[in-house]
Amino acid sequence: xxxxxxxxxxxxxxxxxxxxxxxxxxxxxxxxxxxxxxxxxxxxxxxxxxxxxxxxxxxxxxxxxxxxxxxxxxxxxxxxxxxxxxxxxxxxxxxxxxxxxxxxxxxxxxx
Amino acid sequence: xxxxxxxxxxxxxxxxxxxxxxxxxxxxxxxxxxxxxxxxxxxxxxxxxxxxxxxxxxxxxxxxxxxxxxxxxxxxxxxxxxxxxxxxxxxxxxxxxxxxxxxxxxxxxxxxxxxx
Numbered sequence: 132x133x134x135x136x137x138x139x140x141x142x143x144x145x146x147x148x149x150x151x152x153x154x155x156x157x158x159x160x161x162x163x164x165x166x167x168x169x170x171x172x173x174x175x176x177x178x179x180x181x182x183x184x185x186x187x188x189x190x191x192x193x194x195x196x197x198x199x200x201x202x203x204x205x206x207x208x209x210x211x212x213x214x215x216x217x218x219x220x221x222x223x224x225x226x227x228x229x230x231x232x233x234x235x236x237x238x239x240x241x242x
Numbered sequence: 243x244x245x246x247x248x249x250x251x252x253x254x255x256x257x258x259x260x261x262x263x264x265x266x267x268x269x270x271x272x273x274x275x276x277x278x279x280x281x282x283x284x285x286x287x288x289x290x291x292x293x294x295x296x297x298x299x300x301x302x303x304x305x306x307x308x309x310x311x312x313x314x315x316x317x318x319x320x321x322x323x324x325x326x327x328x329x330x331x332x333x334x335x336x337x338x339x340x341x342x343x344x345x346x347x348x349x350x351x352x353x354x355x356x357x358x
Contacts (some may be wrong), residue, residue: 135284164346173246173333173349174285202314219284229298230347232284 133221135233142239149207151236153220156201160222163196164230168217169238177205177218207238215240245269246350248334254356260322263353267315268334273297274311274321275347280293285333291317324357331355 135155143149155163161182166174180187180194180203187194193206207214217237221230255261267274273292288299288307293314297311302309306325311317321328331352338357339345 166349171351173351174335174347176346176348179346221284229287229290230285232283232286234284 132142135222136238137218137220137233139234140237140239140242141151143210144241145212146212147210149205149210149214149238149240150218151205151207151218153205153233154201155203155220155222155231157222157224157231158198158201159224159233162201162223163194164223165192165194166219166221166232168219168235170216174219198231210240212236212240212242214238246334246336246348248332248353249348250335250353251351252354252356254358257326257357258323261324261355262318263332263334263355265317265350266335267317268338268348270275271336271338271348272314273337273339274317274347275295275335275337276309276317277312277335277349279331279333279352281330288319288332321355324355325355329346329355329357 137153164179165177167177168174178189185196191208195204209240217235219235249264275290276288279285289302289309291311294311309319331354333352335347335349337345337347
């Protein structure tokens with residue numbers, strides 16, 4: 132299957148950590164991505180992880196991959212109001228380069 | 243480096259009219275993609291080019307949508323005739339690598355199409 136699932140909404144207080152979750156169904160996926168979309172803008176690549184890794188950290192962002200459960204998460208430490216946006220999880224499959232996107236999680240940061 | 247450029251940013255047309263969108267990818271990027279993003283949904287691939295050849299157009303409604311990438315650089319996406327359900331944001335993206343390399347996609351700001 133090609134479905135990538137995400138919860139639709141998440142609210143956190145400024146300074147707290149945010150965790151955005153994603154599940155995918157295709158075990159052949161080779162790369163998994165997180166994109167951020169602000170209102171009226173395109174998608175900004177945040178980070179990505181190869182399927183043979185289980186964790187990747189980049190400044191305030193930590194990506195965890197559980198390949199057995201086909202579960203991907205994005206943790207944002209010290210969440211700021213500027214982090215308010217829609218976050219998309221996406222997968223690419225072996226031998227391909229196009230991405231399959233989830234429906235996006237709208238993160239709202241409360242000051 | 244300059245990002246992916248798209249124009250126009252907004253377009254409003256009546257149903258049954260035609261419309262065209264333009265995309266200029268990041269210099270040197272071999273692969274170009276057009277995605278359709280309907281409000282409240284994630285982007286869905288319409289067509290993928292590698293240089294000036296089509297890699298995947300399986301989700302492109304070919305009775306009304308067409309796309310070309312002449313000379314392997316700029317691309318245009320056309321809808322003729324438009325339907326109400328074509329109202330969406332059309333996103334262009336490009337990537338440096340070819341299939342299976344994991345080369346990230348870089349997106350433009352999109353063209354928001356409203357069909358009335």
